[in-house]
Amino acid sequence: MLWTGRIDPERGPAMYAAWGGTERSARRRVWGIRQRKLGRASTIAMTCANPSDCVLFEHMQRSNSGAKMKGKPKTLLHRIAIATAKRKTSGKLTDEKVARILDGEQSTRSLARELDVSQATVHAVRSRDRWRNYRATPFSGLDAANDSGRRRA
Incomplete structure (x- = not known):
């Protein structure tokens, strides 16, 4: 399922949350509906061929924010x-x-x-x-x- 709304260059598909008055990640919202709320250190990685605008739950995988840096040299x-x-x-x-x-x-x-x-x-x-x-x-x-x-x- 492709997202047709606004796509944030850093966070991916984004949606306006009327209850908070701020912009939220559409993937986090989908994850919260299907599973449970993600912690601050958790991120969502996409496993599909089109990760920039996909919001399909079956293509989502939970990971830690430090997983991106694992194995890379420290600054x-x-x-x-x-x-x-x-x-x-x-x-x-x-x-x-x-x-x-x-x-x-x-x-x-x-x-x-x-x-x-x-x-x-x-x-x-x-x-x-x-x-x-x-x-x-x-x-x-x-x-x-x-x-x-x-x-x-």
Whole structure:
């Protein structure tokens, strides 16, 4: 069954809901009549050959909004959000402590005692395995590369 009304470019077939005074998805309305109301995280995927304007219930399949992103690489903003959340909830390190580890000339053992972290953590930060700076620009590594080239010359 093809929808002859307005088609929203992002959501597909849309209908005006007089009881709410707003525009609603026609597919969600059909799904609600035939099954039950969908949650906010649920979406409707169409399995037919004409998914842009089809509203036939037999062609509808319920899916999660995260299913579209499954298997795809995470964006830089997503990686920043994940790293920040992990640091806030489970980490002892702060930006200041990491700067001190990277700039410090002290031994691994003394820094570990002073900052109340393990020696393995200090070593991992120094070798850039534990703490990644996602806020760095793409050009921040060029300074180090230029410095090493100058030393050779």
